[in-house]
Amino acid sequence: MRERLDLLRLFRYAGPAVSIALTVMVLIDAVVPAGIAIAVQELVAADGRSALAPVLLMSGVVLAGQLALAFRLPVGRLAADRIDGAHRTRIAALVMGVPTVDVAERQDVQDRVKTTTAEPRDWVDRTSGDGAVSQLELAGHAVGMASSAAVLAWWSWWLVPATVIPAVCFRMMHGRQWVRHFRIWVEGVLYHRRWKYWGEIATTPAAGRELRVFGAGEWLLGHYTRDMRTHVDPVWEDDRLVLRRLWLALLLPLAGCTAAFTWVALGTAAGQGSVALEVAVVTAAWSVFSVAIRTDDVISLEGARPVRRAAGELERINPEPIPLRAHAETGGADPRADRFGEPPASPPPLLRFEDVRFGYPGRQALNGVDLEIRPGESLALVGLNGAGKSTLTKLLAGLYRPDSGRILADGTDIADIPDWQSRLSVVFQDFLKYPLSLRDNITLGAADPELLSDVVRDAGLVPVVSRLSGGYDTPLSRSRTAGVDLSGGQWQQVALARALYATRRGARILVLDEPTAHLDVRTEHDLFQRLPDLTEGISVVLISHRLSTVRQADRIVLLDGGRITESGTHEELMAEGGQYAAMYALQARRFSQGYDDRLDEGDLA
Ligand SMILES: Nc1ncnc2c1ncn2[C@@H]1O[C@H](COP(=O)(O)OP(=O)(O)OP(=O)(O)O)[C@@H](O)[C@H]1O
Numbered sequence: 001m002r003e004r005l006d007l008l009r010l011f012r013y014a015g016p017a018v019s020i021a022l023t024v025m026v027l028i029d030a031v032v033p034a035g036i037a038i039a040v041q042e043l044v045a046a047d048g049r050s051a052l053a054p055v056l057l058m059s060g061v062v063l064a065g066q067l068a069l070a071f072r073l074p075v076g077r078l079a080a081d082r083i084d085g086a087h088r089t090r091i092a093a094l095v096m097g098v099p100t101v102d103v104a105e106r107q108d109v110q111d112r113v114k115t116t117t118a119e120p121r122d123w124v125d126r127t128s129g130d131g132a133v134s135q136l137e138l139a140g141h142a143v144g145m146a147s148s149a150a151v152l153a154w155w156s157w158w159l160v161p162a163t164v165i166p167a168v169c170f171r172m173m174h175g176r177q178w179v180r181h182f183r184i185w186v187e188g189v190l191y192h193r194r195w196k197y198w199g200e201i202a203t204t205p206a207a208g209r210e211l212r213v214f215g216a217g218e219w220l221l222g223h224y225t226r227d228m229r230t231h232v233d234p235v236w237e238d239d240r241l242v243l244r245r246l247w248l249a250l251l252l253p254l255a256g257c258t259a260a261f262t263w264v265a266l267g268t269a270a271g272q273g274s275v276a277l278e279v280a281v282v283t284a285a286w287s288v289f290s291v292a293i294r295t296d297d298v299i300s301l302e303g304a305r306p307v308r309r310a311a312g313e314l315e316r317i318n319p320e321p322i323p324l325r326a327h328a329e330t331g332g333a334d335p336r337a338d339r340f341g342e343p344p345a346s347p348p349p350l351l352r353f354e355d356v357r358f359g360y361p362g363r364q365a366l367n368g369v370d371l372e373i374r375p376g377e378s379l380a381l382v383g384l385n386g387a388g389k390s391t392l393t394k395l396l397a398g399l400y401r402p403d404s405g406r407i408l409a410d411g412t413d414i415a416d417i418p419d420w421q422s423r424l425s426v427v428f429q430d431f432l433k434y435p436l437s438l439r440d441n442i443t444l445g446a447a448d449p450e451l452l453s454d455v456v457r458d459a460g461l462v463p464v465v466s467r468l469s470g471g472y473d474t475p476l477s478r479s480r481t482a483g484v485d486l487s488g489g490q491w492q493q494v495a496l497a498r499a500l501y502a503t504r505r506g507a508r509i510l511v512l513d514e515p516t517a518h519l520d521v522r523t524e525h526d527l528f529q530r531l532p533d534l535t536e537g538i539s540v541v542l543i544s545h546r547l548s549t550v551r552q553a554d555r556i557v558l559l560d561g562g563r564i565t566e567s568g569t570h571e572e573l574m575a576e577g578g579q580y581a582a583m584y585a586l587q588a589r590r591f592s593q594g595y596d597d598r599l600d601e602g603d604l605a
Contacts, residue, residue, distance in 0.1 A: 007304065010132040013086035014079035022075045025068040026136050030144035032065035033287030037151045041280030076137075080129025087128045087307075088117050091314060098318050099421060101399045109317065116310035128311070131304025138297040145291045151284035152260070155267075155277060159260050163285050166256035167292030173249045175298040181238050182302040191231035198224035253289045260285045348375040348508035348539040349409035349423075351396070356405035358395060365391040367562035368405070378532070378540040380550035382580065383559035389543045390429060392559070393511045396541065397424050425502035426511040429543075431495035435477030438468065442497045451504045458534050459497035460523055464490050488518035496527075503538055510535055513543045524549065547584045556580065 011019040039061050042054035095104050095113060103109055118125055126134075145164065152159040185192075201207035202220055211217055261282055268278045351373040358366040365388045373379050381389045394400055395407060398420050407414050414420045434441050443452060452472065456465055468474040468484065475483035476494070486494065496515055503510055516524040528549050531540070544550050551570035558566035558573070558580045566578050573580040 003301065003305065003308065004135050004138070006308065007128070007132045007135045007301070010083045010087070010128055011079065011136075014082045014129075014132075018075060018079050018082065022072070022079050022133070022136060025072040025075060026140035027143060028064050028068035029072060030140040031147045032061055032068070033144060033290070034147035034151050034284060035061035035065075037148065037280040037283035037287065040283055041276045044276035044279050045274060076133045080127065080133045083129035083132050084127045087311065091117055091311060094314050094318050099398055100401055101394075102401075103317060109314070112310040112314050116307050116314065118307070126300045126303025126307070128304055128307055131300050131308065134297040134300030134304075141291050141294060141297070145288055148284040148287040148291070151280055152288070155264060155281045159263070159281065159285070162263075163253070163256045163260050163288045166252040167288050170249050170252045171292050171295060173252075174246070174293070174295050177242050177245060177249075178295055178298045179302055181235070181242060182299070184234050184238050185231075186306065188231035188234065191227045195224050195227040195231060198227065250293075253292050257285050257289050346508070347537065350375055350411075351509070351539065352406075352408040353392075353396075354406045354408065356392075356395065356402045356407060358391060358400060358402050365562050366395070366402075369559075369562070369564055371557065371564060371567075373539055373541065376537055376539055377555060378535065378542065378553045380553035380556045381541060381543045381559060382545070382547060382550060382556060382583070387559040388562040389559055390513055391562075393426070393513055393541055393543065396509070397421060397426055397511060423507055424509045424511060425499040425507035427492075427495045427499045427513060427515045429513045429517070431492070431498075433476065433491055433494075435475065435480060435483075437470075437473045437475055438465065438494065439472040441476055441494050442501050444498065448505075451501060455497045455500040455504065458500055458530070459493045460527060461490070461493050461497055464493070489520060489523065492516065492518045493523075500534060503535070507538075509539045509541070511541045511543075514545065515542070516544070516546070516549065528552070547580075547587050551584075 014022075036058070039054060039058035043051065043058060046054050091113060095109075098104060118127075145167070149160045149164055152163060198220055202211070202217075202224065211220055264278050264281045268275060351371075353369045353371040356366055356369040357364075369388075369392060371392075381392065383389055391400070395402055396414075398414055401415055409417060409420070409423075417423075434444075439447050439452065442455065456462060464486065465471060470482060475481070476486060476491075477483045478485050492515065496512075499510060499512070499515075516527060519527065524546075532552070540553075542550060542553060550556055554569070555567065556570055556573055557564055558578075560579065566573055566576065566580050568576065570584075574584065575581075
């Protein structure tokens with residue numbers, strides 16, 4: 001019952017007008033059978049002269065019923081969509097509300113997010129909105145049954161239990177069958193996800209290329225059918241069982257109706273009551289029966305249950321969603337809102353890592369890092385793959401918390417600085433490519449036109465913008481009308497422009513994780529020449545495998561196995577003759593021989 005009430009409470013997201021309109025339509029639809037029963041009785045009872053009122057009553061009931069029927073579906077859909085929109089916004093806000101990413105990376109959290117935001121593609125899947133609308137319809141069924149029962153009581157009170165009790169028993173039996181059926185489906189949902197996955201990659205162009213070249217089509221279809229049968233065979237088996245038992249269950253309300261019909265017919269034959277009343281009673285008994293066999297609300301409740309449960313669990317994991325400047329009614333947020341406040345005039349802070357240790361599940365990444373980054377300093381992090389460079393910057397960005405040790409900004413632990421992340425700007429290795437306009441990709445919100453053109457120039461994007469037919473408004477996605485895709489290097493310039501834009505709006509620390517990995521040598525060289533000017537007054541942490549690009553950094557730090565093993569200027573480290581010097585010399589030699597100058601572990605063995 002609590003679940004049903006919870007679902008009904010979701011109507012606050014549908015808006016009052018839509019909720020009221022839907023309730024009225026559901027109620028009209030519910031009382032139409034009883035109305036028809038009364039109108040029929042009046043019609044049959046009327047003689048030729050006095051038939052006008054019953055005909056008008058009948059027409060009114062039928063018209064009202066048809067209108068309610070016609071509008072109920074679209075209005076119900078609108079209500080469900082609004083509820084679902086608010087529900088999914090809430091889930092996104094909850095997940096985004098955790099400042100670190102370790103929670104969002106957890107498999108159990110990912111599973112819950114998937115469950116609670118799934119699109120209903122299968123007959124058992126239902127959204128929160130579907131569940132809420134079905135609860136209103138259930139209330140309508142109850143009103144319908146009660147109004148028809150009132151007509152039956154008009155003839156004889158005992159007709160009510162005779163028809164309603166078998167009908168309710170049937171509902172319970174049939175409902176229980178659906179619940180069992182649903183659980184069988186859910187038990188195999190892992191296989192369901194797998195065969196959906198195989199189906200998706202079978203039809204995806206990128207995967208299709210590889211599958212064709214390797215001749216792996218039959219292998220894939222084998223997995224597809226095996227996982228599908230593992231999931232659906234028990235479901236189909238239960239389908240057959242439901243159908244066999246349906247006949248038995250149907251006997252209950254049929255028996256109730258038959259007894260009522262017979263009793264009324266015998267009574268009329270014996271001169272008790274009129275034919276008109278008999279017709280009304282028969283119509284009402286039919287209505288009780290037809291309401292009883294509608295068990296779609298059971299399916300909707302069961303279908304929405306995992307969605308609601310997963311949402312509840314996510315609420316418990318993080319009860320603090322990010323605050324949204326939301327349109328409360330629909331749960332929407334404004335994508336044009338300015339996410340920056342007034343740019344702070346303060347200089348970058350003194351950053352200090354104190355014996356920082358951090359591990360991913362099953363893998364230690366940082367093993368006691370002590371590091372200081374002075375305000376305005378440019379610091380390069382170098383090291384082989386897996387040394388812990390990106391992890392260090394993710395800890396600095398507050399995306400993970402150290403397992404032990406502290407990261408301080410001007411003496412305060414960054415975990416205690418509420419708006420810490422707004423002070424940083426980052427180009428991640430795996431930066432995002434939003435299927436939005438160039439402008440939105442850079443500003444991620446309200447755009448300051450002057451700053452926008454500045455960072456476009458600084459990121460070297462002017463030639464790209466001049467070729468875009470829609471300029472800044474061109475969607476950067478082929479799937480959008482008049483959309484285009486950019487090359488890997490151009491996308492990287494967009495990510496750089498995004499990071500520079502944030503620094504112009506107040507971020508005082510810029511983290512660049514391989515920001516030029518996709519750029520051609522000339523563009524990269526050009527960018528690094530200008531980088532000191534572009535980042536004046538900002539602390540920069542730069543990760544790069546191409547050591548020629550880091551030599552001008554104020555300081556270079558070499559990470560090895562999650563520890564800092566060397567630190568100094570390029571000249572100092574070269575003079576030291578350690579691992580950095582060896583890596584640099586090897587890269588320089590390879591570059592002069594025309595090879596890629598990146599190194600991996602084997603090169604230094
Ligand atoms: N999300 C994660 N879950 C589990 N392990 C991870 C995760 N991210 C990184 N690691 C592991 O932590 C270690 C450090 O990774 P990190 O990405 O910090 O290295 P890196 O020095 O930046 O490497 P690269 O130069 O290849 O980018 C690696 O062994 C990596 O496999």
